[in-house]
Amino acid sequence: MTGRFQGSYAAPACCLEGEIAMPEPFDRYATLAARALRNEAPSRQEALWILDGRDVELLPLLHAAYLPRRKHFGRKVKVHVLNNVQSGLCPEDCGYCSQSRDSLAPIRRYPMKSEQEILAEAEAAVRAGASRYCMVLSGRGPSLEHTRRLAALVRRVKERFPIEVCLSVGLLGEEHARILAEAGLDRLNHNLNTSESHYQRICSTHSYQERVATLKAARRCGIQPCSGLIVGMGERSLDVVEVAFALRELGVPSIPVNFLIPIQGNRVQEDGSLAPERCLRALALLRLVNPQAEVRIAAGREGHIRSLGALALWPANSLFIEGYLTTRGDAAEETYRMIEDAGFEVEGNPAWHGGRAAAGPASGFRLRGGDGEILRPEMARGSGGS
Secondary structure, eight states: OOSSOOOOOOOOTTSOTTOOOOOTTTHHHHHHHHHHHTTOOOOHHHHHHHHHOTTOOHHHHHHHHHHHHHHHHTTEEEEEEEEEEEBSOOOOOOTTOTTSTTOOOOOOOBOOOOHHHHHHHHHHHHHTTOSEEEEEEOSSOOOHHHHHHHHHHHHHHHHHOSOEEEEEOSOOOHHHHHHHHHTTOOEEEOOOBSOTTTGGGTOSSSOHHHHHHHHHHHHHTTOEEEOOEEEOSSOOHHHHHHHHHHHHHHTOSEEEEEEOOOOTTOSSOOOSOOOHHHHHHHHHHHHHHSTTSEEEEOTTIIIIIGGGGGGGGTTOOEEEOSOOSSSOOOOHHHHHHHHHHTTOEEOOOTTOOOGGGGGOOSSSOOOTTOSOOOSOGGGSTTSSOO
């Protein structure tokens, strides 16, 4: 894929400036892109077609999603690093989460890490090229006293390191959000996860509306909200469409798109829907419904999108490196190779001196596994053959 549709057809009046028009059926994708470039969403019927249409051509769809991505973010990729600052010990029953009270997943449970450890991990994130450091604490939500402690920690991170800070701490009220805003918190994460109508099937200890209230409290206090969804929890396509539009209505500027990781011991397991194409269609949908938002490829990228991972960069402009809260992911080096091989560029941070050196040579023959051996073991001299 390149930055333009390919073809030699005469451009109609509705064609994007600088783009080459495509005949039926490809003008449908050009129309979606043109609307997104005007910050207009597709209709809900079109949104369902993006997810389920049997006649959808994946590459033209991804290109349509790429055009607003390119307009707002160029070919930059913003990298995030997660820190599971407090693990387990959660009274909520979210069925997708290995840290919930009901999960039987064999994870470590621990109280909040020390300030020294959290600052050391922030420094490591900066050195790895992250633009944002995301601290996550399990639990229903912090007390005011705990919120003040977190605010002091946010201040120290921002004083020492040239990196944006995001915090995910559960449900918050306006008083809590104001304390964090005064500390300079850049973003507060609280995912909607799914549609309001599907929510009670994945969690019963708090409501969808409580999550919405947390996002609104953050925005009223001057903190940018970060909120996304998890695909693959038995929801209908209509639920995915509903949450995509809910995020647009809330004006969320940062949207992580997770693909359910089937952690043994969790109540909610994958529903069998997450083929790579389904994941890519979901990312395209979120971009076309929310053209100006930062769309992030989040948990499940490596296991569900697999060999098509680079294509996810056409609709999405950010991702995580070095794994997730309790599960593994691709290392930074492997992810940076994918980004640069696809012709994109890591945004980094002011203290990062990575570039291509972080991922090794930009050209040259390379096999996955990285041991440098090219010959098949049984064919190498000295392997026991003649």
